[in-house]
Amino acid sequence: MPELPEVETVKNTLRKNVIGKEIKEVKIYYPKIIRNLTPEEFREKLKGERIVEIDRRGKYLIFIFNNYILVSHLRMEGKYNLMQNEELSKHEHVVFEFTDGYNLRYHDVRKFGTMDLFPKMEITKLYKLAPLNKVAPDPFSSDFEFDSVYQKLKKANKPIKSALLDQTIVSGIGNIYVDEILFMSRIHPLEIAKNLSRDKVEEIINHSKVVLNKAISLGGTTIKSFTSSHSISGRFQNELLVHTKTSCPECSKEITKIKVGGRTSYICEDCQKMIDKTL
Ligand SMILES: [Zn+2]
Structure with missing residues (x-):
């Protein structure tokens, strides 16, 4: 898609x-x-x-x-x-x-x-x-407001991955990119959105801009049937860190596939641990 x-x-x-x-x-x-x-x-x-x-x-x-x-x-x-x-x-x-x-x-x-x-x-x-x-503003929209996204996430009693895919909270982050963004932010996709600190949400938004910008500069990601007008193929698939990968680029541990809200998700269970609430 x-x-x-x-x-x-x-x-x-x-x-x-x-x-x-x-x-x-x-x-x-x-x-x-x-x-x-x-x-x-x-x-x-x-x-x-x-x-x-x-x-x-x-x-x-x-x-x-x-x-x-x-x-x-x-x-x-x-x-x-x-x-x-x-x-x-x-x-x-x-x-x-x-x-x-x-x-x-x-x-x-x-x-x-x-x-x-x-x-x-x-x-x-x-x-x-x-x-x-x-459709909420995406991280590049002129009307994007960090506080508005943060407040919506604070009320979201669902996994952060599902919240980031919800186009009424923030738009433009799809299944491939959300895996990359959460890996870079070292957040487990099943972490409940409202439990994340302001700093962590800031990290997510900053990494969203980095990942999306890089993908845009490479013409997107070609997986399955996507080609843009004039059949330009994207090259971001060569830059993926976890999505569709088998071993973690940080710690070499095996990447695991889990389902989050019905969507296949790629994670490194060592780099992306759930927040330990007993601390
Ligand atoms: Zn790892």
């Missing part, structure tokens, strides 16, 4: 390639992807619109047009490809045809991706509407 660094990579690739392009026509082959409008309305509104900016909120891509804003989630396997006259694949469900002969195709084997179209508005207003109202 694409996570924040992969979506950031897609955003950067799209910015370079489609900003300024004007839509001649939109073709929709799988209408369920369009959620808040009928396919006819979606097509009609986007005709003649020009892409002026592309942004990201959590794992959502935000296409800003002259008069509309498109919010797109890739979910499991969605991707965008810029094409010309290539034959349409059965996995290409929405095609944005541009006036310059290029077309941007939304490709999604699993068909779980979503698109919502809104009239243009202040971006902070858009953040208050579904689906973005469920």
Whole structure:
């Protein structure tokens, strides 16, 4: 599943390639992807619109047009490809045809991706509407506030790993990266979030920025089917410390696989001990 660094990579690739392009026509082959409008309305509104900016909120891509804003989630396997006259694949469900002969195709084997179209508005207003109202700021957002995250974690009576994956607490930290962040912070993923000290939470947030920044600079992580637009493969998988690994890079002990909230988690049981409350 694409996570924040992969979506950031897609955003950067799209910015370079489609900003300024004007839509001649939109073709929709799988209408369920369009959620808040009928396919006819979606097509009609986007005709003649020009892409002026592309942004990201959590794992959502935000296409800003002259008069509309498109919010797109890739979910499991969605991707965008810029094409010309290539034959349409059965996995290409929405095609944005541009006036310059290029077309941007939304490709999604699993068909779980979503698109919502809104009239243009202040971006902070858009953040208050579904689906973005469920997405907390990520550690790089201009509206990210450490205290707000810390207070939410103080109330979270669940494993820290599950709390960090909860997009209403902090967005953009997915399953691969949370394992890396907790390993670097020497925290057991089953540790109850509300038991962590302010210093430990600060460590988690700092390591989140380090891990996500590094992943973004390497174009994300290629595991299974993720490729960004133009099939750029991420290289962060070569930098993983514990996720998918067999021995600890710190102490050489065997990495163990456990389940936390149903998600497979890789940990070093020596480096990531539960807090001893008897001390
Ligand atoms: Zn270790």
